[in-house]
Amino acid sequence: MPTGAPTYELFYWPSIQGRGEFVRLTLEAAGVPYVDVARLSAEQGGGVQALAAILAKVDGGGPFFAPPVLRHGAVTLSQTAAILQYLGPRLGLVPDDEASRLQANHLQLTIADFVLETHDTHHPIASSLYYEDQKPEARRRSELFITSRIPKYLGYFERVLETNPAGGGRHAVGSALSYVDLSLFQVMAGLGYAFPRALSRISSRLSHLVALRDRVAAEPAIASYLASSRRLPFDLQGIFRHYPELDP
Amino acid sequence: MPTGAPTYELFYWPSIQGRGEFVRLTLEAAGVPYVDVARLSAEQGGGVQALAAILAKVDGGGPFFAPPVLRHGAVTLSQTAAILQYLGPRLGLVPDDEASRLQANHLQLTIADFVLETHDTHHPIASSLYYEDQKPEARRRSELFITSRIPKYLGYFERVLETNPAGGGRHAVGSALSYVDLSLFQVMAGLGYAFPRALSRISSRLSHLVALRDRVAAEPAIASYLASSRRLPFDLQGIFRHYPELDP
Numbered sequence: 001m002p003t004g005a006p007t008y009e010l011f012y013w014p015s016i017q018g019r020g021e022f023v024r025l026t027l028e029a030a031g032v033p034y035v036d037v038a039r040l041s042a043e044q045g046g047g048v049q050a051l052a053a054i055l056a057k058v059d060g061g062g063p064f065f066a067p068p069v070l071r072h073g074a075v076t077l078s079q080t081a082a083i084l085q086y087l088g089p090r091l092g093l094v095p096d097d098e099a100s101r102l103q104a105n106h107l108q109l110t111i112a113d114f115v116l117e118t119h120d121t122h123h124p125i126a127s128s129l130y131y132e133d134q135k136p137e138a139r140r141r142s143e144l145f146i147t148s149r150i151p152k153y154l155g156y157f158e159r160v161l162e163t164n165p166a167g168g169g170r171h172a173v174g175s176a177l178s179y180v181d182l183s184l185f186q187v188m189a190g191l192g193y194a195f196p197r198a199l200s201r202i203s204s205r206l207s208h209l210v211a212l213r214d215r216v217a218a219e220p221a222i223a224s225y226l227a228s229s230r231r232l233p234f235d236l237q238g239i240f241r242h243y244p245e246l247d248p
Numbered sequence: 249m250p251t252g253a254p255t256y257e258l259f260y261w262p263s264i265q266g267r268g269e270f271v272r273l274t275l276e277a278a279g280v281p282y283v284d285v286a287r288l289s290a291e292q293g294g295g296v297q298a299l300a301a302i303l304a305k306v307d308g309g310g311p312f313f314a315p316p317v318l319r320h321g322a323v324t325l326s327q328t329a330a331i332l333q334y335l336g337p338r339l340g341l342v343p344d345d346e347a348s349r350l351q352a353n354h355l356q357l358t359i360a361d362f363v364l365e366t367h368d369t370h371h372p373i374a375s376s377l378y379y380e381d382q383k384p385e386a387r388r389r390s391e392l393f394i395t396s397r398i399p400k401y402l403g404y405f406e407r408v409l410e411t412n413p414a415g416g417g418r419h420a421v422g423s424a425l426s427y428v429d430l431s432l433f434q435v436m437a438g439l440g441y442a443f444p445r446a447l448s449r450i451s452s453r454l455s456h457l458v459a460l461r462d463r464v465a466a467e468p469a470i471a472s473y474l475a476s477s478r479r480l481p482f483d484l485q486g487i488f489r490h491y492p493e494l495d496p
Binding site: 058059060061063064065066074075077078079081082085086099102103105106109110112113116120124125126128129137140141144145148149153156159160163165 | 306307308309311312313314322323325326327329330333334347350351353354357358361364368372373374376377385388389392393396397401404407408411413
């Protein structure tokens with residue numbers, strides 16, 4: 001049996017994009033083999049029981065609070081931004097120099113903050129309650145999210161693209177595709193699904209982000225992924241949810 | 249003039265503990281000189297204008313979305329967990345091996361998530377509104393935060409302390425004080441201020457966390473810091489706020 005490099009194993013909820021999607025996009029863009037463990041059947045060692053088992057595992061970095069978790073040989077780690085920080089150099093999806101890597105990490109952490117704020121538009125009171133049990137609060141939070149937070153965060157990332165001296169307006173960090181670009185694609189795609197009206201109203205001020213989204217979607221590896229059954233659809237279970245009443 | 253190692257410069261809101269406090273505690277524990285820039289007067293190059301200037305700076309890693317920002321020589325970075333990840337090895341506040349550093353980072357990122365959830369107990373609708381304009385929602389969110397999220401997060405960190413084979417129940421990572429321990433102290437201190445009743449009801453199940461909090465507070469460098477004017481008090485402006493109606 002050949003003993004090659006260890007396989008990347010992603011542990012994430014098998015039926016939603018969620019935070020795991022930022023990891024999936026990075027692995028797909030690099031074209032490396034990986035296993036989306038919980039999407040395998042229980043007989044193959046998958047299912048949500050595999051997810052529960054890795055979270056509870058205390059040797060090798062755990063226990064972990066929540067998925068996604070990545071296992072790569074002897075290394076196991078959780079938290080989306082930490083996983084991408086680990087994968088970036090190994091997959092050629094972050095520049096080589098330390099300054100760029102620090103920059104990619106703080107940008108990714110800011111994306112993580114924005115993702116959590118986006119999730120809380122439909123769950124402002126508690127993740128443990130149904131959306132239907134917090135609709136008035138969701139309406140109120142979404143209104144301010146649309147008028148204040150989307151413009152603040154996307155305006156910030158637009159400025160990052162504009163001012164990156166090496167990127168020519170095309171890349172958040174350095175002069176080539178990075179995991180931050182892939183994550184910005186996902187944010188723009190997700191907001192376009194969840195808040196299409198709000199996003200279209202400000203898109204003219206986000207020309208770099210809109211172009212980045214379209215360019216990433218057309219990258220051969222990503223286009224192929226998006227057309228495959230590996231790409232789960234946006235729905236009403238993940239982070240980005242389209243409730244028309246929240247996007248008037 | 250001697251040209252030693254560059255000074256650590258922290259840029260954070262000058263009147264609150266906030267997220268900057270996790271950085272302050274780490275610098276204080278190490279006993280290194282640092283400048284809390286925005287707490288200097290405007291004539292000395294401080295004040296909130298210094299904060300605004302560093303956030304907007306586009307060379308050297310920026311622009312940055314929000315404070316805290318750390319500058320150290322040619323390196324500038326933002327995001328609390330990223331700053332601690334940078335400081336840990338330089339200040340001897342994380343173990344040397346890569347596995348422990350990955351573990352410290354994912355634990356710190358989970359602390360960051362908990363901190364954001366804690367903040368949103370008093371601001372479930374929007375940071376831009378006053379607490380007084382979202383009191384019913386804050387009451388509802390806090391109730392579920394107390395019954396569900398505090399036990400889940402603190403139960404998790406208690407288990408981390410219990411199961412760390414090198415820590416003897418005393419350290420989250422490795423066998424000595426790390427920035428994660430310092431951050432867990434701050435979380436416990438903050439919750440003890442904001443939700444004293446809720447915390448006391450479950451403290452008997454959190455014996456390792458309670459002991460860690462007391463032990464960190466008694467570390468000479470930390471005890472000296474806590475007794476100094478450099479330690480800002482908990483108040484009704486930061487992350488941890490005591491509104492008795494939210495902690496019945």
